[in-house]
Amino acid sequence: MKFKTLRFQRRGAVGVLLLNRPEKRNALSDAMVEELDVCVGAIPDAVRALVLHGAGRHFCAGLDLAELSDRSAWQGATHSRSWHRVFERIQFGRVPVVAVLHGAVVGGGLELASTAHLRVAEANTFYALPEGQRGIFVGGGASVRVPRLIGAARMADMMFTGRVYSAEEGHAAGIATYLVPTGKGLAKGIELASRIAGNAPATNFALMHALPRIAELGQDAGLLMESLMAGIAQSEPEAKRRMKDFLEKRAGKVKKQG
Numbered sequence: 720m721k722f723k724t725l726r727f728q729r730r731g732a733v734g735v736l737l738l739n740r741p742e743k744r745n746a747l748s749d750a751m752v753e754e755l756d757v758c759v760g761a762i763p764d765a766v767r768a769l770v771l772h773g774a775g776r777h778f779c780a781g782l783d784l785a786e787l788s789d790r791s792a793w794q795g796a797t798h799s800r801s802w803h804r805v806f807e808r809i810q811f812g813r814v815p816v817v818a819v820l821h822g823a824v825v826g827g828g829l830e831l832a833s834t835a836h837l838r839v840a841e842a843n844t845f846y847a848l849p850e851g852q853r854g855i856f857v858g859g860g861a862s863v864r865v866p867r868l869i870g871a872a873r874m875a876d877m878m879f880t881g882r883v884y885s886a887e888e889g890h891a892a893g894i895a896t897y898l899v900p901t902g903k904g905l906a907k908g909i910e911l912a913s914r915i916a917g918n919a920p921a922t923n924f925a926l927m928h929a930l931p932r933i934a935e936l937g938q939d940a941g942l943l944m945e946s947l948m949a950g951i952a953q954s955e956p957e958a959k960r961r962m963k964d965f966l967e968k969r970a971g972k973v974k975k976q977g
């Protein structure tokens with residue numbers, strides 16, 4: 720796959736997708752959002768997990784402000800919906816996505832990072848929602864996805880006051896679940912994506928498509944949906960094989976880390 724603003728490479732079962740507009744700090748132009756759409760729609764079948772990262776000193780500077788010309792209210796809403804469509808395609812696509820973050824993860828950059836299923840942050844990462852200071856509102860799904868990571872109160876603070884979260888603060892608040900030294904993010908992201916790619920497909924499907932929906936349901940419907948998903952996953956031949964491997968001492972035990 721050849722793109723102007725992205726680069727896609729395959730490393731075995733892991734696809735590595737680079738936001739590749741470093742001269743503009745990977746600002747999300749319309750062309751880049753369109754290319755993201757094409758890219759996630761054309762991920763080869765052999766790819767079972769994706770790593771998303773950014774070229775240059777920053778992950779992503781958000782919306783390309785040079786394109787925020789004089790849109791009408793209607794055009795603004797339509798533009799926002801076009802981001803929603805593409806970002807939903809990433810979140811609810813075929814493959815789990817590990818976002819590797821460094822430098823600025825701001826505005827639409829944080830919105831894009833929030834679509835991923837796991838986030839790894841390098842120590843030089845910082846997070847902000849400068850929309851609050853630019854006189855606008857988020858439009859790429861932040862008001863839905865960011866509160867689910869850090870809570871509406873923290874998101875409102877970021878926008879009311881222009882508060883910038885450091886990598887450590889973002890990790891403590893729940894934006895990233897892994898914090899690694901600067902320069903080590905891609906290796907960690909590929910390691911995690913390789914592990915995810917080795918999971919049973921039904922497990923990855925359940926984590927991507929069932930879990931976030933179950934988490935939004937009331938207890939009754941949530942527990943029923945969990946039981947249905949559990950029944951489907953355990954009936955897969957792959958699950959039977961994995962459980963037999965454990966019982967016949969061919970699979971690893973759960974070990975304490977470190």
Ligand code: 1HE
Nearest residue numbers: 742743744746780781782783784785823826827849858859
């Ligand atoms: C850009 C953008 C951009 C950089 N759109 N061109 N996002 C923001 O408000 C963040 C704005 N950007 C910044 O605060 C800084 O650029 C960074 C902290 C991300 C990086 O700083 P730095 O010193 O490494 O780079 P720079 O010198 O500021 O920028 C380098 C070039 O990238 C420069 O262009 P040049 O032609 O003068 O070289 C910048 O203009 C350009 N650039 N960021 C366009 N965002 C669906 S709603 C989503 C709403 C939002 O995302 S709002 C938040 C927008």
